[in-house]
Amino acid sequence: MSDRGTIVIHLDELLKETGLSKNKFCQRAELQRSQLNGYLNNTITRLDTDVLVRMCDTLNCTISDLLEYKPKS
Template sequence: MNGTRGAIEIHLKELLEEAGLSKNKFCQRAELQRSQLNGYLNNTITRLDIDVLIRICDTLNCSISDLLEYKPN
């Protein structure tokens, strides 16, 4: 996500690799659509969905700070 004040970087790709999960298996476990997953993987999502973030963190057993990072301009 990008804006005039900074950006939120999503580290889902790295977390999936660490967990050794395929995209398909992760989508099944987190109950996500593939298009949702791709938006988070490609850092192109413009509005974060709290429910999706919870499902991602629950599925990967990680904290929100593992998943999201604020990068000031």
């Protein structure tokens, strides 16, 4: 966690809610599996707005459903 806080990606929870498999999600959102794993594990360091748009469109969610800012406590 940085000294200012962190961004938490809720992709795993959203995938479970929709019932989409990881493979089907990658196909529909036009993602490579390695990209998906980075987002699922919260190890991605640079968020790509085009990727986020495709994720939200595929999951029929908003950016605030997908991302959460957690300030340093």
